[in-house]
Amino acid sequence: MIHIQNYINGGFTDPIKNEWLDNICPADGLVYGKLPNSCTKDVQIAYEAAHDAYLSWSETSIEKRSAILLKIASLIEANLERFAVAESKDNGKPISVARSIDIPRAASNFRFFSQAITQFYSESHEVRSQKTINYTLRHPLGVVGCISPWNLPLYLLTWKIAPAIATGNCVVAKPSEVTPYTAFLLGEICNEAGLPKGVLNIVHGLGSTTGQAIVGHPNIKAISFTGGTETGKLIAKTAAPFFKKLSLELGGKNPNIIFADCDYNKMLSTSVKSSFSNQGQICLCGSRLFVEASIYEKFKVDFIERVGQLIVGPPSEESTQIGALVSKAHFEKVLSYIDGIDKTQNRVLFGGKRMRIQGHENGYYLSPTIIEVNSNQCKLNQEEIFGPVVTLMPFESDDDVLEMANDVKYGLSATLWTNNLKRSLLFSEQLEAGIVWINTWMQRDLRTPFGGTKSSGVGREGGFEVLRFFTETKNICINYE
Numbered sequence: 001m002i003h004i005q006n007y008i009n010g011g012f013t014d015p016i017k018n019e020w021l022d023n024i025c026p027a028d029g030l031v032y033g034k035l036p037n038s039c040t041k042d043v044q045i046a047y048e049a050a051h052d053a054y055l056s057w058s059e060t061s062i063e064k065r066s067a068i069l070l071k072i073a074s075l076i077e078a079n080l081e082r083f084a085v086a087e088s089k090d091n092g093k094p095i096s097v098a099r100s101i102d103i104p105r106a107a108s109n110f111r112f113f114s115q116a117i118t119q120f121y122s123e124s125h126e127v128r129s130q131k132t133i134n135y136t137l138r139h140p141l142g143v144v145g146c147i148s149p150w151n152l153p154l155y156l157l158t159w160k161i162a163p164a165i166a167t168g169n170c171v172v173a174k175p176s177e178v179t180p181y182t183a184f185l186l187g188e189i190c191n192e193a194g195l196p197k198g199v200l201n202i203v204h205g206l207g208s209t210t211g212q213a214i215v216g217h218p219n220i221k222a223i224s225f226t227g228g229t230e231t232g233k234l235i236a237k238t239a240a241p242f243f244k245k246l247s248l249e250l251g252g253k254n255p256n257i258i259f260a261d262c263d264y265n266k267m268l269s270t271s272v273k274s275s276f277s278n279q280g281q282i283c284l285c286g287s288r289l290f291v292e293a294s295i296y297e298k299f300k301v302d303f304i305e306r307v308g309q310l311i312v313g314p315p316s317e318e319s320t321q322i323g324a325l326v327s328k329a330h331f332e333k334v335l336s337y338i339d340g341i342d343k344t345q346n347r348v349l350f351g352g353k354r355m356r357i358q359g360h361e362n363g364y365y366l367s368p369t370i371i372e373v374n375s376n377q378c379k380l381n382q383e384e385i386f387g388p389v390v391t392l393m394p395f396e397s398d399d400d401v402l403e404m405a406n407d408v409k410y411g412l413s414a415t416l417w418t419n420n421l422k423r424s425l426l427f428s429e430q431l432e433a434g435i436v437w438i439n440t441w442m443q444r445d446l447r448t449p450f451g452g453t454k455s456s457g458v459g460r461e462g463g464f465e466v467l468r469f470f471t472e473t474k475n476i477c478i479n480y481e
């Protein structure tokens, strides 16, 4: 049994009330560890450690902060296999995915922000006629909160922690209670890299208690949150009376728009990935596929054939392409969308069933599922399912598909497949999304702004955007007449 502890003030501690939660392996539904069910007092202790570390850390030179972040990146890489095995076991994702995507990206997050901070700048503005010069300072905020979801556990936690500490803040972080393991391992790495105690504190527990205690703490100055839209609303409401800075990266229901003039083979193989990578549990997955009517029937046949070739299996097996869904509750939620379809309007073209994997009969395996829908207004197209379920619909014209793509409450990302330049430019301008991919998907450059519009979030992370988020801006105006 794994015994996960809170990481506070550079040490590992049990929760004050000695209350524990089960850590369940989605591959077989068995409990394999315990994690703290932390209370408000645990959060307060973490806050105090962060507060005590703040003065010294915020005045530590950029070179030194940068060197420590770089060391953390190298140590994650040196421990890649250990982290990948833990992530795969905790989350149910294929080991190949944890090894090639999640853990390398966690290292990249630290490496990227170790460099970005050395290039971060502020502005000055001169008005010669008035003999004034303005200059802008960007100071760290103090103690900040980072709350992350279960789908890309270490990847998204470090996406927040790295820029927060790079800019001189101290952090109280909470990973999802469903996937705490790699966050626990990160504490050891931070100590080994020489991160001063208290700069990063990781408190485990439920969102509704531990998470809420972080968001509602009067002296935690900012919250960087990634998770569901409903949770985001609650966080915004809790944080509002304190006027905290908020960065909310929320849900998505992303369109994947396929025109007949695209590079068909590239589109087909990328669409399989953008639909089902990580069991469809990526906020950027394209879950609504709109296909131009002239190639709709061909696409349908080819897509079903390719999806049918995906190997669903235990996460620990090298050949597995689709692992287990993250938890029983999530599995049941995803399945309820499929079971609840209106069969007069929608048709399951492939999958839609629980899979019993030999030797892992109680694991949360669902076959990749393709559903043909009649209308973009159906529940399957309007609500985020966040699992291996996509819908297909044909379209006749540019105007029709643009309208359907935008006719949803979310606005995170959109993918467009076409070789028509004019259409690419018009769609990029008119799609209501924070991120638009043209003839590709999920190619990420960490310098770019990342985030969504509408119910997909508020603010942008990534690059200098997040360094601005984690700093307080002050303008100084001097008259030199």
Ligand code: NDP
Residues within 6 Å of the ligand: 147, 148, 149, 150, 151, 174, 175, 176, 177, 178, 205, 206, 207, 208, 210, 211, 212, 213, 215, 226, 227, 228, 229, 231, 232, 234, 235, 249, 250, 251, 252, 282, 283, 284, 384, 386, 412, 452, 456, 457
């Ligand atoms: P949740 O919103 O349920 O949880 C996210 C995190 O918030 C978890 O750590 C959770 O803790 C915590 N939490 C829950 N309630 C509260 C609360 N009241 N106060 C403070 N913290 C709280 O999301 P999921 O973990 O289910 O993740 C899936 C969602 O994340 C999907 O909607 C997906 O689209 C979105 N997402 C968005 C991304 C983006 O960049 N826009 C990227 C990845 C995912 P606990 O788990 O312990 O309840």
